[in-house]
Amino acid sequence: MRLVINWAASCGGCDVSLLDCREVVMSLAEHDVLYWPVALDFKQKDLKALEDKSMDFGIVNGAIRTSEQEEELKIVREKCKVLVAYGSCACFGGIPGLANQFDRESILRRAYVEAQSNLEGQEVIPKPETEIDGFQLTLPEFFDSVKPLDRVVKVDYYVPGCPPSSSTIEEFARSLSNPPERRFFASDKSLCHDCPRNQTKGAKKIAKINRPHELKADEECLLEQGELCMGFATRGGCGGRCISVNMPCRGCYGKLPAMVDVGDAISTIASITGNGEDYIPAPKIFDALNAVKDPVGLFYQFSLPSSLINSFSADRSK
Ligand code: SF4
Ligand code: SF4
Ligand code: SF4
Secondary structure (H helix, E strand, O other): OEEEEEEOEOOOHHHHHHHHOHHHHHHHOOOEEEEOOOOOOOOHHHHHHOOOOOEEEEEEEOEEEEHHHHHHHHHHHHHEEEEEEEOHHHHHOOHHHHHHHOOHHHHHHHHHHHOOOOOOOOOOOOOOEEEEOOEEEEOOOEEEEEEOHHHOOOOOEEEOOOOOOHHHHHHHHHHOOOOOOOOEOOOOOEHHHHOOOEOOOOOOOEOOOEOHHHOOOOOEOOHHHOEOOHHHHEEOOOOOOOHHHOOOOOOOOOEOOOOOOOOHHHHHHHHHEOOOOOOOOHHHHHHHHOOOOOHHHHHOOOOHHHOHHHHHOOOOOO
C-alpha cells in the first residue's frame, strides 16, 4: 500500500493514536508512507510532486479551519484513490468545531487580545500579510467556521473517535488491503447495546440531572443515575472507554445512523426527565434541563459543524 497521512485542525492526538497502535506500527514496514509531516520532515512540495491517484489511501485527521488546510486536503484527494476521515474532528468537526458558536473576529480577539496569557501591551492580532524577523509572510486565511472533511471533498471511509480506540484502529489497519463495503468503522447500534452497566428494562427515567463529580463509582447505568451519558445516542465500537472508568460518554463516535441530528438527544433527555409521571408540564422540564450547564458543549461536543443548527446559523460557508 502507498499511503499519505496528513493533519489539519487537530490536537495531534490522532497521529499519536496511530503510533500507539502495535498493529499500525508493525504494518508500517509493509507499506510505503509517502507523506506524513507529523512523523518525518515532509514539505507540501513532496505532496504536490506525487502523481494523481498514485496513492492507495489518504488518511486525514483534524477538521478544516484555514485555507492552507483546505488546499492540502484537496491535493490529498487528488493524489489518493481512497480518502479516510480519521478521528472525530475529520468526521464531524470535533472539539475545534465548538468554535463555530463564535465568529472569526471574536475568536481572534479572544486568543490574541483578551486571553490572560497575553503580555500586557503586546496584544496583536496577526494580519494576513506580516513580517517576522525581516521575512515577509502571507498567512493562510483563517476561515469563519470549522468544517468536517466531507464539506470540502468526497470522503470514502470514516474512522470516528477522539481519538479512535485501538480496537477500531486495528480493524481499520487490517482492512487496508481489503476495504469493507461499509463506510463507517463503528457499530450501527448504540453504545448502550454493549454497555456492561446494569440497566433497567424499558424506558430510562431521570429524576434529577447530576454532574460527574456527584456520582458514586458503581455498576449502574450512569444515565439512570442522572448523569447525561450520551451512550444511547452514540454509535458503539469504542469498547466503552469512558463508561468503564465511571465517566459518561460524550459521543465521540458520532450519532446513530437513524438520528437526523445529534441534537435529537435533547428531546430524548426531555422526555425521560421526571419521576416517572405520564405527563410532565413544560416548566418542570425546563427547570430540570437548566441543570445542564453547557448544552452546546454537551450535546454537540464532537459534532457541531456537521449538525443542523450549524447549517442554520449565518452563512459561514468559507
Ligand atoms: S479527534 Fe480528538 S484526538 Fe483526534 S485530532 Fe481531534 S481532538 Fe485530537
Ligand atoms: S446510558 Fe451510558 S451508562 Fe447507561 S447503558 Fe448507555 S452507555 Fe451505559
Ligand atoms: S464512551 Fe463515548 S465519548 Fe468515550 S470513547 Fe466511547 S464513544 Fe467516545
